[in-house]
Amino acid sequence: MMNICVVGAGYVGLTTSAALAEFGHDVQCVDIEQSKIEMLNQGLIPIYEPGLEELIQRNVQNGNLHFSFDVNEGIKNNQIILIAVGTPPKEDGSSDLGYVHNVLELILSTIQDYKIVITKSTVPPGTNEWIHQRFLDEGIDEKLFDIVSNPEFLREGAALWDIFHPNKIVFGTKTKRPIKVLKKLYQRGRTPLIFTSLTGAEMIKYASNAFLATKISFANETARICDAYNVEYPDVAQGLGTDPRIGRDFLNAGLGFGGSCLPKDLRSLKYSAQRKNVDTRLLDAVLEINNSQVDLYLRKLNTFLPDLTDKKITVWGVTFKPNTDDLRFSPAIALINELINKGAHVHTYDPVVQLQLPGICCHADQYESVTDSDALIIATEWEQFHNSNWAEVKSGMSGSIILDARNCLEAEIIRKNGLIYLGVGKQ
Numbered sequence: 001m002m003n004i005c006v007v008g009a010g011y012v013g014l015t016t017s018a019a020l021a022e023f024g025h026d027v028q029c030v031d032i033e034q035s036k037i038e039m040l041n042q043g044l045i046p047i048y049e050p051g052l053e054e055l056i057q058r059n060v061q062n063g064n065l066h067f068s069f070d071v072n073e074g075i076k077n078n079q080i081i082l083i084a085v086g087t088p089p090k091e092d093g094s095s096d097l098g099y100v101h102n103v104l105e106l107i108l109s110t111i112q113d114y115k116i117v118i119t120k121s122t123v124p125p126g127t128n129e130w131i132h133q134r135f136l137d138e139g140i141d142e143k144l145f146d147i148v149s150n151p152e153f154l155r156e157g158a159a160l161w162d163i164f165h166p167n168k169i170v171f172g173t174k175t176k177r178p179i180k181v182l183k184k185l186y187q188r189g190r191t192p193l194i195f196t197s198l199t200g201a202e203m204i205k206y207a208s209n210a211f212l213a214t215k216i217s218f219a220n221e222t223a224r225i226c227d228a229y230n231v232e233y234p235d236v237a238q239g240l241g242t243d244p245r246i247g248r249d250f251l252n253a254g255l256g257f258g259g260s261c262l263p264k265d266l267r268s269l270k271y272s273a274q275r276k277n278v279d280t281r282l283l284d285a286v287l288e289i290n291n292s293q294v295d296l297y298l299r300k301l302n303t304f305l306p307d308l309t310d311k312k313i314t315v316w317g318v319t320f321k322p323n324t325d326d327l328r329f330s331p332a333i334a335l336i337n338e339l340i341n342k343g344a345h346v347h348t349y350d351p352v353v354q355l356q357l358p359g360i361c362c363h364a365d366q367y368e369s370v371t372d373s374d375a376l377i378i379a380t381e382w383e384q385f386h387n388s389n390w391a392e393v394k395s396g397m398s399g400s401i402i403l404d405a406r407n408c409l410e411a412e413i414i415r416k417n418g419l420i421y422l423g424v425g426k427q
């Protein structure tokens, strides 16, 4: 059992805290956002993540998990400090490391005994080396600290599954000293542990996200070509995906990738590469394809509705993917903004988020949201949309266009209900 302070109670910090507590460690999860900590101390979970509430409640009850907004105390009282604060993108694409720096300054101002400082936040190549140097520059004896880079690979919406069944655990270290402790941190079963340098671990995280994003843009470009030749892209994806060298994951065509990780990490990697004069033609193309997906789907819609002025358009799904409440860089929101710009009246429904945006009308009921709509767009592939009552949808709408921007519906069922099915690479 280890004493661990997790700094940051966001998507990563909360799930990691709960999992570490479940492994039997004594975990103090701290956050500067007082309201978040107050909610957690009342047994309320500030984010939507399947299974998290029960896991947190169990570990709070058995005494393994504590929440506090006294970040200083959390850092002082624990030997292992796990940094899980945000690293949002700056205007120029680089990562804003301000939150990480604030945590480091607190550690530097309180450190008296040996600490292992683990960076779980996604930080650009070279950051953990810089952190190590920062400690030395402050005159902290090398015997008093180890810096570890331990990037996180969990997917929102499946975070607990990923944290309990990781396909790898990556540790970047400067010396061998913390390795014994790190091996006991997670309950790993047969999960391979990958030990590398501090910067090597950072690069594994960025390269993973860049590759996943590349698969999505590849899928989207291939779907465009399929569309031009009246080919079913889902068949092509299946054919591609059965090849173990390729794999089926991340080959779905649709509105493109969003969320708090892929777009930001790609831009940050691009920025880091360019700082060292490394050309990033592939990353540029991946981002360019992704950025044009909303426009591609709007052009599809325009084939039936050339002028969107005063048209009522309903959008189902506003989060960046299903099973999360995360709206950060959601392609659905980009689509909604474009629809508003084109003069449409936008109505939305989402299973977990009541979207508050100027100029839109948000509904709590899926079927009520389509009343008198000219078109319905599926922007996030929530499971419940697959099995919608299309007869009810048809009778509520005034138009009959269903734009499947996630390739998640059965076109035949839509048509059988007298509706028009529109997709890219799906007839």
Ligand SMILES: NC(=O)c1ccc[n+]([C@@H]2O[C@H](COP(=O)([O-])OP(=O)(O)OC[C@H]3O[C@@H](n4cnc5c(N)ncnc54)[C@H](O)[C@@H]3O)[C@@H](O)[C@H]2O)c1
Pocket (backbone or CB within 6 Å): 007, 008, 009, 010, 011, 012, 013, 030, 031, 032, 033, 036, 071, 084, 085, 086, 087, 099, 102, 103, 120, 121, 122, 123, 152, 153, 154, 155, 156, 260, 261
């Ligand atoms: N969300 C994901 O799916 C995911 C997956 C892998 C990696 N990551 C990376 O993990 C990091 C965290 O992401 P997230 O989505 O959990 O972010 P988040 O925004 O949900 O949570 C960050 C939390 O840190 C808190 N915080 C900021 N400064 C603090 C300080 N000085 N002391 C204490 N708390 C502080 C914030 O109040 C917030 O609650 C990012 O670097 C992200 O790129 C995220």
